[in-house]
Amino acid sequence: MDAHSSLVFPFSIIGFDLDGTLLDTSGDLAAAVNHAIGTIGRPPLPVEAVKPMIGGGARRMLEHGLTTTGGCDPVTLDMLHRRLLDYYEAHLAVHTRPFPGALDALDALTAQGVTLGLMTNKLERFARAILDALDLTHRFAAIIGGDTLGAAKPSPRPIQAMVAQCGGGRAAFVGDSIFDVQAARGAGLPVVACAFGFLSQPVETLGADAVIQGYEALIPTLARLGSSGPSATLSTNAA
Numbered sequence: 001m002d003a004h005s006s007l008v009f010p011f012s013i014i015g016f017d018l019d020g021t022l023l024d025t026s027g028d029l030a031a032a033v034n035h036a037i038g039t040i041g042r043p044p045l046p047v048e049a050v051k052p053m054i055g056g057g058a059r060r061m062l063e064h065g066l067t068t069t070g071g072c073d074p075v076t077l078d079m080l081h082r083r084l085l086d087y088y089e090a091h092l093a094v095h096t097r098p099f100p101g102a103l104d105a106l107d108a109l110t111a112q113g114v115t116l117g118l119m120t121n122k123l124e125r126f127a128r129a130i131l132d133a134l135d136l137t138h139r140f141a142a143i144i145g146g147d148t149l150g151a152a153k154p155s156p157r158p159i160q161a162m163v164a165q166c167g168g169g170r171a172a173f174v175g176d177s178i179f180d181v182q183a184a185r186g187a188g189l190p191v192v193a194c195a196f197g198f199l200s201q202p203v204e205t206l207g208a209d210a211v212i213q214g215y216e217a218l219i220p221t222l223a224r225l226g227s228s229g230p231s232a233t234l235s236t237n238a239a
Contacts, residue, residue, distance in 0.1 A: 010226020012169035020198030027095030101215030157184030
């Protein structure tokens with residue numbers, strides 16, 4: 001650990017987004033989008049083009065994909081949404097892997113006595129299946145999907161439920177999208193943004209309390225953020 005390990009860690013709960021935060025799911029999500037739009041003769045999108053479409057749920061991602069490749073109408077969107085979900089469910093963890101340093105950060109937080117939670121706009125059954133495939137499910141005291149409560153980010157309700165399921169206490173959230181920031185803000189939590197995530201806009205414009213370039217910066221950033229108070233705006237350039 002670092003110099004902060006000798007201090008009492010300021011948060012009892014840390015919540016994480018999944019796609020673009022803990023896991024690089026872009027390869028499998030792009031494959032699902034391309035399968036769906038390919039059934040109506042649309043050209044495939046490169047993974048880098050799909051990344052900014054991720055974060056608002058599968059339907060929103062598909063809508064962006066259709067718009068990009070020739071237009072979107074409600075009937076086609078409804079039809080292809082089912083095809084995308086069916087394909088994705090059968091290919092959830094082909095290319096998906098944790099981001100570099102993510103597991104070490106989870107280990108370090110757990111060693112500090114921190115309870116870990118997860119809130120994603122992905123369907124809960126998909127999130128759990130991916131975590132099971134990567135042997136990560138046991139690390140989280142709460143796993144909430146975009147369908148669990150009938151509300152997804154940017155609603156603060158799922159974040160609030162995550163904190164409650166983790167036992168309550170001072171919490172912070174880690175994500176990569178404007179939905180993450182808005183939901184955490186609405187729930188009254190400070191939020192750290194991941195510059196390596198699936199960004200649809202410059203990370204500095206998300207309005208997060210802190211920005212990290214890599215997971216090795218997460219623990220010291222959270223320690224400083226906790227000691228500075230929820231209104232502090234911090235940034236680190238750690239690679």
